[in-house]
Amino acid sequence: MKRWAQREATAGATISPDAINDELRAQQSSVTTLDRDQLPGNYIDEARLKDYAILRGYVATAHPAGGQQDVVVYDVPDGNMWDACAYPAYPGGWQDASASTATTLTGFKGGQLHIEWAGNGYIFGSMASGLNVPLPMSPRYLGLRITVNGVVIAEKRGPGCHEAFRVIGSTLAPQGDLSVRFQWRIEGPSQDDATETTAGTSVPQAHLYSMRYLAIGRWR
Amino acid sequence: MSRITDGPITAGDALDAASLNTRFASYTQTDLNAFNHRDAAHDLPQFAESGWLLTHAQSQDIGLNHWKHSSSVTVNGMTVMPADPHPIEDGAGNVSEMSFGAGLSVGAGEVLRAYWNLSAKATQGSNWNAATGSLGYYELPDGSGGHRKTDTWGGCWVFYLQWDITSAARTNYVAVPLQSDCKAAVGAYYGAPLSSTLASSVMPSGLRYATDPDAGTVPSVSTESTQRWRGISGAWYYPRDAGAQVIYGLRVVLKGVMHPYQLSGVNYLVHDTVYSNGASLDYNGGNLAVLKHRVK
Numbered sequence: 001m002k003r004w005a006q007r008e009a010t011a012g013a014t015i016s017p018d019a020i021n022d023e024l025r026a027q028q029s030s031v032t033t034l035d036r037d038q039l040p041g042n043y044i045d046e047a048r049l050k051d052y053a054i055l056r057g058y059v060a061t062a063h064p065a066g067g068q069q070d071v072v073v074y075d076v077p078d079g080n081m082w083d084a085c086a087y088p089a090y091p092g093g094w095q096d097a098s099a100s101t102a103t104t105l106t107g108f109k110g111g112q113l114h115i116e117w118a119g120n121g122y123i124f125g126s127m128a129s130g131l132n133v134p135l136p137m138s139p140r141y142l143g144l145r146i147t148v149n150g151v152v153i154a155e156k157r158g159p160g161c162h163e164a165f166r167v168i169g170s171t172l173a174p175q176g177d178l179s180v181r182f183q184w185r186i187e188g189p190s191q192d193d194a195t196e197t198t199a200g201t202s203v204p205q206a207h208l209y210s211m212r213y214l215a216i217g218r219w220r
Numbered sequence: 221m222s223r224i225t226d227g228p229i230t231a232g233d234a235l236d237a238a239s240l241n242t243r244f245a246s247y248t249q250t251d252l253n254a255f256n257h258r259d260a261a262h263d264l265p266q267f268a269e270s271g272w273l274l275t276h277a278q279s280q281d282i283g284l285n286h287w288k289h290s291s292s293v294t295v296n297g298m299t300v301m302p303a304d305p306h307p308i309e310d311g312a313g314n315v316s317e318m319s320f321g322a323g324l325s326v327g328a329g330e331v332l333r334a335y336w337n338l339s340a341k342a343t344q345g346s347n348w349n350a351a352t353g354s355l356g357y358y359e360l361p362d363g364s365g366g367h368r369k370t371d372t373w374g375g376c377w378v379f380y381l382q383w384d385i386t387s388a389a390r391t392n393y394v395a396v397p398l399q400s401d402c403k404a405a406v407g408a409y410y411g412a413p414l415s416s417t418l419a420s421s422v423m424p425s426g427l428r429y430a431t432d433p434d435a436g437t438v439p440s441v442s443t444e445s446t447q448r449w450r451g452i453s454g455a456w457y458y459p460r461d462a463g464a465q466v467i468y469g470l471r472v473v474l475k476g477v478m479h480p481y482q483l484s485g486v487n488y489l490v491h492d493t494v495y496s497n498g499a500s501l502d503y504n505g506g507n508l509a510v511l512k513h514r515v516k
Contacts, residue, residue: 120421192435198360
């Protein structure tokens, strides 16, 4: 290691303000020249990197627990229908996919956020072409969107039948815990929709299941 | 970065131990610490340029890659239960498995991400509304005091992942975690609860629109929507919190025709063997890709 000494203090020497000032300035210079290239080769490498120093992954293999939408659920008799969203239970508008509180991405340090939300969606689209409904009829889609801290970062028209979906969003997000919501919506019935069976059971209109997500925060 | 702004020592200033120590302390750079010179310094030359953040990536074609669909692989609806899944292959019996050779280790603090897609086309067949046992229809009012069989839109083909974690011979494929092979008895059917379908992607086995539904009734026979080639895709995430898991192979398999079913408040996907009789699925090519990287 180099050593800077402008004035060596020796016994009996006189002292002046410059004796101190020069030494201080020299030390300051020594600090400014101690840059990262001068550090020992193994002072820092990937093995010594502190957790979450450059990125953090957030993965849910099932979201919510079991992977099914559990906010709007209409009970039906045993048989070929799911306990799922039916019109008597659907209040309209965007609904969360999880009945619990919003998903929190803890320890986000600020930077780029990438989110993937995957699953299977079901929408009952059989009544899209009603006799008395003027064009453009009423096609049915299971709308999907992701919000971060209340801001929509990705939105998709969504499944138009019983099919898999994946919504991918990316945004710059501020430092701090992030509040993420995975949301869905359907259209209301037209005047022609047959919404009940002859047995009087409301026909399920939509469901989401097999849901999982992966989010990656990168701040370097 | 902070900046030191102490004024210089001038003639006449008292030079005692306390004042000198304070001034020297100003330059000790106490914030030159492990954080700002180590944790935040990953752009140093001693960092490997690759292989430590993204620790593995692999991709391959699957199925039969005839993009003009000049020929395709046909899978008939499964009617004998419990049915084994059909592994995606090239039409000549060569299964499109992704081999990891001596094994791919997913360590603690890593996630394995798998993505797949496939070009497929379903044929619904004529038993979706068979009176003897098909789950594929609802009975909706026809406006004349009777009922009209109406497609539930629930019938589907299910694609999901299997892995082999036993040996490099890759002869023991099983469904990946949180995914079932849908071979468990559910009442009179075979299937799996939806909570065990978390590595799956589905596509419709057929779609029929109600013809001119009128004021809450379905007076006419439904209209079949011609099914065309469509792309299906799926994603699966496998994080490891502790320990390592070695994987030797990964592949996409399919089952069908399956249908929603509910028993005692539990939602299932079950095989509909009646609907399946006469239904089929054609598929061509697709892709299976994996990424493995650290999450912290």
